[in-house]
Amino acid sequence: MIPGTTGDGAHRRIERDPGTNHVSGQVGGSVIQAEVVYGVPPATAVPAATPCQVPLVAHPFVARPEDTDRLDLITAPGPTPVIAVLTGLPGVGKTACALDWARRNADRFAGGLLYADLAAHRHTGGVAVTEVLASFLSALGAPDVPPDLPGRVALFRHLTSRASTLVLLDGVDAPAQVRAVVPASPGSVVLVTSRFRLGGLAVDGARTVALGPLPPALGAALLGSAVPDGRVEADPDSARDLVRLCAGLPIALRAVAARLAERPHWPVSHLVRDLADERTRLDGFAVDGEDPVRQLFDATYEALPAPARLAYRVLGLHPGPEFGRDLAAAATADAGVEDSLRALCRANLLEEFAPDRYRFHDLVHLHARGRAEREDTAAARAEVERRTVRWYRLGASAADHAVLGPARWRVARHDPDRLPDRPSALAWFEAERDNLRSAVRQAHASALHDEVWRTCEALWASHLHHEHHDEWVELHELGVDSARRADNPQAEVQLRHQLARLHVEAGDLVRARVELDRAAAAMSGYERAHALLTETAELLRAEGRPG
Structure with missing residues (x-):
């Protein structure tokens, strides 16, 4: 039955007094009065x-x-509304990118541009979507706003059904916050920014653009626009260094630009020196008592569940640039670490860049390490370090056995339970190359000397197939020092022998002879060591030098 008609379908003159609940005129049946249903x-x-x-x-x-x-x-305009998600780590510029796109495409949306910063509607337990809808309905000119969520959703869809509308939601943290405000007209767009991946929106057809850090050229351009006095353009090398130290993160770049702006006589190189030390780099982004980079990371970290926060701190202590799932399980002593890794990736604090391979953004890594240093005891951090270094040492030993077989004489005694096949072992050595180097350095600095020399001994198989001469010389020198500090002459002889071989292969026969002489002085009657040194002396003679 349509308001303003009689029950028998006959249209008759009906008048209503707007100030009362009475109608006048001839009525031939029942009447429904409604202003808004x-x-x-x-x-x-x-x-x-x-x-x-x-x-x-x-x-x-x-x-x-x-x-x-x-x-x-x-x-692109189509027959149905589109949901687009801009995601990325905190401070990467999601909001700025969304606002810029909205302004440049404003003429596409005859129904208007609606915007909500969901932080303003975020209460304990989540975002009040009903409040967001109420503000949108008011902006669309609705004379009355329904009191309940279903009523508001229905009215919103009606009011956005006539013309394409843009809805920009900034700071979404759950798919349900988006579904309630999808306009009804073709060509409409819901543009979402989120520190989370929001994978649940895929069932609604959402498409995602993951923003990464700015590349060097764009980072330098941002600095130049924020510091327009020519200092950035006058020293492009320092500008590139500054972008690198900020790891291309726009919020960090704006922070250092603000520091340059308040110090008009500082050259860019001065700030580069100020940020060079990793231990204090995050402090260098504070301006006028505000600490925007750390505050953003803190807010994201504190919203994580407790197991993910612990994994974040533990993995922040990892010495290398990336790591695998098995290392994460060993370092956290948590066989179920997969859930925490997913939570960290969902929050864009961690990136899974290949199957079961993860990495932190440089500044996030520093933040995670800082949280570990503030929240965890020195003993707990040392235990994480021991688990991490031991995992790399055991992996290197297993790969060494797979490549060179059990017949190779080794000082370290380790019989791996399972051996990878030879190609997999060589691939593992290469994939973990940077991590192995970093782990050895960290272990040496922390006086884990047995782990150092044992790892270096096992790296010989990798050297034979991948070389990386300068890197292995550096590590073997650390291994020799650790063997001496561990008071293990056999290990010292083995490492000096390997080091001498490295020098022979590089053509540095003088240094090779020095290492052989030192090994001979340390071998103290070890028969096997004597055989090794004789073998290397033969190599020296073959190169034209007396053994």
Whole structure:
């Protein structure tokens, strides 16, 4: 039955006094009076306003051509509304990118531009989506806002059904916050920024653009626009160094730009020196009592579940640039670490860049290490370090046995339970090369000397097939020093023998002879050591030098 008609379908003159609940005129049946029926608005309702709520980008911004091209592609007008998600680690510039895109594409949306910073609607237990809808309905000119969520959703969809509308939601942390505010008209776009991956929105057809740190050229351009007095352009080498120390993170770049702005006589190189020390680098981004980089990372970290926070701190102590799932399980002593890794990746604090291989952004790594140093005891951190170094040593030993077989004489005694096949062992050595080097250095600095020389002994198989001469010389020198400090003459002879072989292969026969002489002085009657030294002396003679 349509309001304003009689029950028998005959249209008769009906008048209503707007100040009362009475009607006058001839009525031949029942009458329904309604101004707004919640959830079923009158068919003649149209938006009373065309909102434009999207703010301007309030700080220096450089366009990201590759990212904006991808965003243009997935938001192209079509027969249904589109959900696009901009995600990335904290401070990577998601909001600025979204605001810039919205402003540049404003003329596509005749129904208006709606914007909500969900932080303003975030309460204990989550975001009040009903509040977001209420603000949107008011902006669209709705005379009355339904009191319940279903009513607000229905009215919102009605008011956005006539013309394409952009909804920009900044700071989303759950898919449900998006589904309630999808406009009903074709060509509409819901543009979402989130520190989370929001994989659940894939079932709604959402497409994702993951923003990464700025490349060096764009990072330098951001610095130049934020410090327009020519200092950045006058010293491009220092500008590149500054971008590298900020790891391309826009919020860090804006922070150092603010520091340069308040010190107009500082050259860029001065700030490069100030940020050079990893231990204090995050402190260098504080400006006027504010610490924007650390605050963003802290907020994301503190929202994690407890097991993921622990994994974050433990993995922050990892010495190398990346790691695998098995190392994460060993370092955390948690066979179920997969859940924590997923939580860290979902929060964009960790990146899975290959199957079961993970890495931190440089500044996030420093933050994770800092949280470990503040929250965990020295004994707990030392235990993590021992587990980590031991895992790499055992892996190197297993790979060494797989490549060179059990017949090779070794000082360290280790019979691996399972051996990889030879190609897998060689691939493991190469994949973990940087980590092995970092682990040896860390173990030496922490006086884990038995782990150092044992790892270096096992790396011989990798050298024979991958070389990396300078790296292995450095590590073997650490191994020799650790063998001496561990008071293990056999290990010292073995490492000096390997070091002499490295020098022979590089053509440095003088240094090779020095290592052989020192090994001979240390061997103290070890028969096997004598055989090794004789073998290497033969190599020296073959090269034209007396043994």
